[in-house]
Amino acid sequence: MKLYDGGRAPNPRRVRIFLAEKGIEIPMVQIDLGALQQKSPEISALNPLMRVPILEFDDGSALCETVAICRYFEEIQPDPPLMGLDARDRADVEMWNRRMELNLSAAIAAVARHGNKAMAVLEPVQVPEWAEFNRQRIPDILKWLDGALAGRDYIAGPRYTIADITALCALDFMKVTKIPMGEENVNLLRWHRTVSERPSARA
Amino acid sequence: MKLYDGGRAPNPRRVRIFLAEKGIEIPMVQIDLGALQQKSPEISALNPLMRVPILEFDDGSALCETVAICRYFEEIQPDPPLMGLDARDRADVEMWNRRMELNLSAAIAAVARHGNKAMAVLEPVQVPEWAEFNRQRIPDILKWLDGALAGRDYIAGPRYTIADITALCALDFMKVTKIPMGEENVNLLRWHRTVSERPSARA
Numbered sequence: 001m002k003l004y005d006g007g008r009a010p011n012p013r014r015v016r017i018f019l020a021e022k023g024i025e026i027p028m029v030q031i032d033l034g035a036l037q038q039k040s041p042e043i044s045a046l047n048p049l050m051r052v053p054i055l056e057f058d059d060g061s062a063l064c065e066t067v068a069i070c071r072y073f074e075e076i077q078p079d080p081p082l083m084g085l086d087a088r089d090r091a092d093v094e095m096w097n098r099r100m101e102l103n104l105s106a107a108i109a110a111v112a113r114h115g116n117k118a119m120a121v122l123e124p125v126q127v128p129e130w131a132e133f134n135r136q137r138i139p140d141i142l143k144w145l146d147g148a149l150a151g152r153d154y155i156a157g158p159r160y161t162i163a164d165i166t167a168l169c170a171l172d173f174m175k176v177t178k179i180p181m182g183e184e185n186v187n188l189l190r191w192h193r194t195v196s197e198r199p200s201a202r203a
Numbered sequence: 204m205k206l207y208d209g210g211r212a213p214n215p216r217r218v219r220i221f222l223a224e225k226g227i228e229i230p231m232v233q234i235d236l237g238a239l240q241q242k243s244p245e246i247s248a249l250n251p252l253m254r255v256p257i258l259e260f261d262d263g264s265a266l267c268e269t270v271a272i273c274r275y276f277e278e279i280q281p282d283p284p285l286m287g288l289d290a291r292d293r294a295d296v297e298m299w300n301r302r303m304e305l306n307l308s309a310a311i312a313a314v315a316r317h318g319n320k321a322m323a324v325l326e327p328v329q330v331p332e333w334a335e336f337n338r339q340r341i342p343d344i345l346k347w348l349d350g351a352l353a354g355r356d357y358i359a360g361p362r363y364t365i366a367d368i369t370a371l372c373a374l375d376f377m378k379v380t381k382i383p384m385g386e387e388n389v390n391l392l393r394w395h396r397t398v399s400e401r402p403s404a405r406a
Binding site: 048049063064065067068069071072075076087088090091092094095098099102125127129130133136144147148 | 251252266267268270271272274275278279289290291293294295297298301302305306328332333336339347350351
């Protein structure tokens with residue numbers, strides 16, 4: 001199998017970090033998103049939605065969507081567990097990963113894709129009002145996440161999970177929006193330092 | 204345990220259909236979203252994001268996020284399987300469920316919540332430009348889904364899964380936007396008839 005990767009974009013990075021934490025190495029094909037290589041006939045045939053990451057199997061079939069790719073590797077190599085240990089823990093990790101996606105990551109992506117003229121290549125019809133709506137929401141989301149991290153090491157509890165990967169990639173991508181993490185969010189800053197120091201963060 | 208339910212809203216309905224397919228009955232507490240009961244102190248204590256559905260365990264702890272709740276029930280009662288059979292199938296179901304969420308369901312929710320004045324009680328700051336952006340996208344999404352359903356019975360393949368539940372709840376909710384499913388989308392209409400005829404669709 002091989003992974004179609006997309007450089008600095010948050011979703012391809014989520015899969016790279018996930019694989020690094022698992023110690024899995026697979027061949028990667030770099031897709032230049034700025035040059036719209038994801039819209040090539042080759043990639044469109046694998047994913048009609050024209051997005052990466054994509055995992056291509058040796059039979060030519062394709063698996064798309066970041067968390068679906070992560071789930072496949074979690075299933076075939078459960079150690080170290082990044083998506084929970086038992087029924088309740090797996091559900092809790094799913095909850096926290098989705099909270100990071102549906103709130104934090106989606107809001108940051110909206111500001112970046114709809115509020116930044118340099119992103120017009122990826123988002124031809126930008127809606128600046130949507131960027132502004134989300135820009136206003138982000139400080140409250142960061143404050144809520146800071147509170148959630150009080151007294152716990154990682155986002156879903158005592159162990160590093162996919163929820164940490166989602167949040168790390170979202171917050172690092174937030175740099176393009178110039179929104180600060182907020183000096184007052186001490187739990188969030190402490191967590192961010194901790195997860196950034198893991199070797200996987202360089203993936 | 205008990206489930207905090209939210210009437211006609213799509214996410215609470217997803218959990219009810221999932222439970223009906225599993226044949227699981229649990230006590231439910233009705234939350235009136237129009238009356239903003241989800242913002243009550245009782246519900247905020249269970250979910251600071253003030254959304255339903257919420258599964259409350261007997262120890263008082265809470266599990267939030269629709270798919271996290273579904274995953275919990277899939278784990279404790281695997282039959283009938285609604286989230287895949289093995290590593291690859293579970294990943295494929297995850298892919299299709301996410302495609303239904305991130306494309307179809309999110310676009311419909313954006314039109315409903317930001318383009319309908321009656322929804323201002325749930326979305327106090329509406330962004331009509333965002334509703335319009337998504338309204339323009341939906342016919343292409345429906346056409347793509349129609350193509351994906353050609354030659355297959357259900358969205359993720361030969362078996363009914365959580366991806367069908369997500370799509371059914373999204374498309375039924377689309378009625379509030381007055382966007383039609385499109386007579387030309389014959390595969391989509393055939394699929395919609397089939398899944399709507401299941402007893403679980405009345406949940």
